[in-house]
Amino acid sequence: MDNHSTTPVDPRVLARMLPFFSEDFGNAASRSHAFGWKAEAAVEAAREEIAKLIGATGREIVLTSGATESDNLALTGVTDFLASKGNHVITQQTEHKAVLDTCKALEKRGVAVTYLGVDKYGRVDPQAVADAITLRTVLVSVMLANNEVGTLQPIREIGALCRARGVLFHTDAAQGVGKIPFDVEAHNVDLASLSAHKMYGPKGVGALYVRRKNPRVRLTPIIHGGGHERGMRSGTLNVPAIVGFGEAAKIAGAEMPAESSRIQALRDKLARLITAELDQVQQNGHPVERLPGNLNLSFAYVEGEALMMAMRDVAVSSGSACTSASLEPSYVLRAMGVPDELTHASIRFGLGRFNVDEEVDHVARLVVAGVKKLRAMSPLYEMAQEGIDPASVAWGAP
Amino acid sequence: MEYGSRVLEICENPKNVGAFPKSAADVGTGVVGAPACGDVMKLQIKVGDDHVIEDAKFKTFGCGSAIASSSLVTEWVKGKTIDQALAIRNVDIATELALPPIKVHCSVLAEDAIKAAIFDHRRKQAGAAPTTAPEVAP
Ligand SMILES: Cc1ncc(COP(=O)(O)O)c(C=O)c1O
Numbered sequence: 001m002d003n004h005s006t007t008p009v010d011p012r013v014l015a016r017m018l019p020f021f022s023e024d025f026g027n028a029a030s031r032s033h034a035f036g037w038k039a040e041a042a043v044e045a046a047r048e049e050i051a052k053l054i055g056a057t058g059r060e061i062v063l064t065s066g067a068t069e070s071d072n073l074a075l076t077g078v079t080d081f082l083a084s085k086g087n088h089v090i091t092q093q094t095e096h097k098a099v100l101d102t103c104k105a106l107e108k109r110g111v112a113v114t115y116l117g118v119d120k121y122g123r124v125d126p127q128a129v130a131d132a133i134t135l136r137t138v139l140v141s142v143m144l145a146n147n148e149v150g151t152l153q154p155i156r157e158i159g160a161l162c163r164a165r166g167v168l169f170h171t172d173a174a175q176g177v178g179k180i181p182f183d184v185e186a187h188n189v190d191l192a193s194l195s196a197h198k199m200y201g202p203k204g205v206g207a208l209y210v211r212r213k214n215p216r217v218r219l220t221p222i223i224h225g226g227g228h229e230r231g232m233r234s235g236t237l238n239v240p241a242i243v244g245f246g247e248a249a250k251i252a253g254a255e256m257p258a259e260s261s262r263i264q265a266l267r268d269k270l271a272r273l274i275t276a277e278l279d280q281v282q283q284n285g286h287p288v289e290r291l292p293g294n295l296n297l298s299f300a301y302v303e304g305e306a307l308m309m310a311m312r313d314v315a316v317s318s319g320s321a322c323t324s325a326s327l328e329p330s331y332v333l334r335a336m337g338v339p340d341e342l343t344h345a346s347i348r349f350g351l352g353r354f355n356v357d358e359e360v361d362h363v364a365r366l367v368v369a370g371v372k373k374l375r376a377m378s379p380l381y382e383m384a385q386e387g388i389d390p391a392s393v394a395w396g397a398p
Numbered sequence: 399m400e401y402g403s404r405v406l407e408i409c410e411n412p413k414n415v416g417a418f419p420k421s422a423a424d425v426g427t428g429v430v431g432a433p434a435c436g437d438v439m440k441l442q443i444k445v446g447d448d449h450v451i452e453d454a455k456f457k458t459f460g461c462g463s464a465i466a467s468s469s470l471v472t473e474w475v476k477g478k479t480i481d482q483a484l485a486i487r488n489v490d491i492a493t494e495l496a497l498p499p500i501k502v503h504c505s506v507l508a509e510d511a512i513k514a515a516i517f518d519h520r521r522k523q524a525g526a527a528p529t530t531a532p533e534v535a536p
Contacts, residue, residue: 303436305461309401309409320436320461329436341433377415377465379440379457380433395432 003352046246077219149285150294159188201248310370426519
């Protein structure tokens, strides 16, 4: 149940990919023989499927190694190309590190970056974006859906106001595409980052949507070489992975409505089963404007990593510091104003295509048993039972 | 992160989870850490007249390594004198549990918890000496 981290490759996707490792091994850039033509045709068909899923045209899809590269290309490429026009970028605090760390790198190169705050649900206020735009602003980057708490951003409104102000709008759509409707026209998006492995495709392949008209977006490449992808991203194309990405996009487009309501029902059932048995469980993220498969809960007085250990055969993740290499608790929950003790107590469930009803029952049972066991050994729960609010105690300095 | 087998084993079946009455004169309570940091350990010792730790209990809010460290030290201090318990070092705990560097702070916290419990017990003994130890009066 950690489908936000990655998803398994759909068997239908794998079946489409396999021939491209063996008999159809051609280089899509080889123009002189049938192996190359076949590979090129397969890549172009995949590109069309990816474009179709987001309401774009194939020529607007730049294939990359994943959403991380797409974010880097969008932010660095646009600011570099528009350097003579301005040097200001607006983003927000709960973006993926692929955006935030790229922004930090841009700051070292003299670009000014505004990191907007979010409300307690993790949403940015479109008015705050409008207020932050200056004459020097060249790009706004706000994600479609957050990878930790599933919160959907008001990107349609943000896109519209950027369009009105003549500022380009990029969205990291890695978590949302294939799960919720996303259309570059309806949402007023100029650039969008996609990743295949978040939608039952292979890892290491993604795309950047780059608008070709109204307005035409130009950018400076970050990977130089043979001029592939219309000069925006050089390098021999990973044909099998791209074919898989295309198939994954096609399946997502066809099955999204039924799939997202099925997954949402499972997610809601999981929340119901857990909260029926446990008190002091806080739901993080937006109650309605969220990814159908995302459930992020804080179990007061229970440390997230210990809880993950108590349900070891289930894959979930936690905002607890103990799970991160840096020993810092989740910056996303922090930006939302969740107190650190509840951030340490948070668990992210990400339901996906291959989760079934029985798993939800099983996971709910494990969570309930684990929380009860850990609360019985929690000094904070004991204090709370004795009527002392742990938050009122003067704890030693960290 | 992958856990060592000792940590897993102890977390499956932690020893000495529980509490003694905090106000009892022969009980020392140490609470260390902070919820905002993700670790709070409460360690209690019950000390006999001969300065031997007869029993120990803990409650811990924290990751698996923190729980395992607390459980381990409650086992270690039982039957030890106060002075022997004070000699327990975090490296002993970290070595026994094969804690990775990033988890060593859990063993530091466990060492601090023993010390805090012992100091609490000493403080109580000093303050309560006339009533709890009349038999030692000349
Ligand atoms: C919102 C978001 N952006 C970017 C990425 C990075 O994607 P990729 O693994 O394809 O580089 C992820 C996945 O971790 C993500 O969730």
